[in-house]
Amino acid sequence: MAEELIIPTSTDKKEKYETLLPQIEGLLSNEPDLVANLANVSSALKFGMGFFWVGFYLVKDDELVLGPFQGPIACTRIKKGKGVCGTAWEKGKTILVPDIEQFPGHIACSSDSRSEIVLPGFKNEEVQLVLDVDSDQVNDFDTTDQVYLEKIMKLVESKL
Ligand code: SME
Numbered sequence: 001m002a003e004e005l006i007i008p009t010s011t012d013k014k015e016k017y018e019t020l021l022p023q024i025e026g027l028l029s030n031e032p033d034l035v036a037n038l039a040n041v042s043s044a045l046k047f048g049m050g051f052f053w054v055g056f057y058l059v060k061d062d063e064l065v066l067g068p069f070q071g072p073i074a075c076t077r078i079k080k081g082k083g084v085c086g087t088a089w090e091k092g093k094t095i096l097v098p099d100i101e102q103f104p105g106h107i108a109c110s111s112d113s114r115s116e117i118v119l120p121g122f123k124n125e126e127v128q129l130v131l132d133v134d135s136d137q138v139n140d141f142d143t144t145d146q147v148y149l150e151k152i153m154k155l156v157e158s159k160l
Contacts, residue, residue, distance in 0.1 A: 006023060024152055041131075041155075046070035052071060053134035054131075057129060078107060
């Protein structure tokens with residue numbers, strides 16, 4: 001496994017993800033420990049894509065609990081159906097929020113967050129965790145992010 005992330009130099013979002021995807025696959029390939037893998041995926045996305053906040057919330061009993069992340073400190077517990085993360089968990093679907101001020105019930109862990117995308121990760125058809133990516137810019141996420149982050153989530157799911 002490479003110990004150093006090759007940071008994409010392209011300004012094209014798709015090309016950046018294309019550079020990162022095989023590296024993330026490599027990072028996960030020989031490591032069975034979930035926390036180690038979630039930590040490295042968070043770091044690869046944070047430093048590879050330059051996102052403001054990247055991290056995982058894990059389903060524990062009846063709530064989401066903060067897991068490995070990169071970025072400013074964040075809320076530790078989120079109830080099902082609450083905020084973007086709790087909604088993605090409840091619906092079992094990716095939620096893309098172009099402007100957090102337009103999402104009723106958005107949970108502001110940081111006042112600098114402006115847009116957000118949250119993806120659920122499944123095992124045995126049950127949501128086990130969510131990946132949350134935040135930007136300090138409005139409208140920072142689009143279907144390219146959704147497509148590639150869902151590919152990355154598939155890699156994560158293979159380790160659950
Ligand atoms: N904004 C999220 C909470 C998590 S933080 O952004 C890290 C939400 O509404 O669920």
